Amino acid sequence: MKYGKTPWDNMTKDELLFEVWRLYQAAESARTCIKLHKIQTLTSSFWSNRGTGGNALNRLGEAMETVSKLSDKKKERLWHDFFRNALPLLFKSAKKGYWNWLVCEKCNCWTSGIEPVEKCILCGNKDLRPIRWSDFRK
Numbered sequence: 001m002k003y004g005k006t007p008w009d010n011m012t013k014d015e016l017l018f019e020v021w022r023l024y025q026a027a028e029s030a031r032t033c034i035k036l037h038k039i040q041t042l043t044s045s046f047w048s049n050r051g052t053g054g055n056a057l058n059r060l061g062e063a064m065e066t067v068s069k070l071s072d073k074k075k076e077r078l079w080h081d082f083f084r085n086a087l088p089l090l091f092k093s094a095k096k097g098y099w100n101w102l103v104c105e106k107c108n109c110w111t112s113g114i115e116p117v118e119k120c121i122l123c124g125n126k127d128l129r130p131i132r133w134s135d136f137r138k
C-alpha cells in the first residue's frame with residue numbers, strides 16, 4: 001500500500017478530526033484497561049519494553065502525548081466539556097445508557113442521567129432532543 005491509498009487520505013478536515021477524536025477516546029479507554037491488567041500481572045515479561053504489552057503501552061503513550069502535555073485543568077476540561085458529552089456522537093455503542101445527553105429546546109440546557117430524563121432540569125420543558133455536533137459550536 002502506498003501513500004494516498006489509506007482510508008484517511010481523501011478525508012476532509014472535519015472527517016479526519018472526527019477520526020482523531022474517536023481514536024483518541026478509544027485509545028484512552030484501551031490504555032486504562034491495559035494498565036489495570038498490567039497491575040494484576042506485573043511480573044510477566046509481557047510488560048517489559050520488549051514485550052507485547054510493554055510495547056503497546058509505550059505506543060499508546062506516544063500517540064497520546066499531545067493531550068498529556070496539557071495542564072491538568074485543560075485535560076479535565078477536555079474530558080468533561082468534550083469527550084463525556086460527545087461520546088454518543090462518536091460511538092454508536094455509547095448511545096445506550098446514561099451517556100445520552102439531551103438538549104432542552106426552550107432554554108438550551110444539556111441534561112443526562114442514569115434514569116431516563118423526561119423534562120429539563122432547569123425549566124421543566126418536556127421538549128428535549130438528542131445532542132448534536134452543532135451544540136458544541138455555540
Ligand SMILES: [Zn+2]
Nearest residue numbers: 104107120123
Ligand atoms: Zn429547559
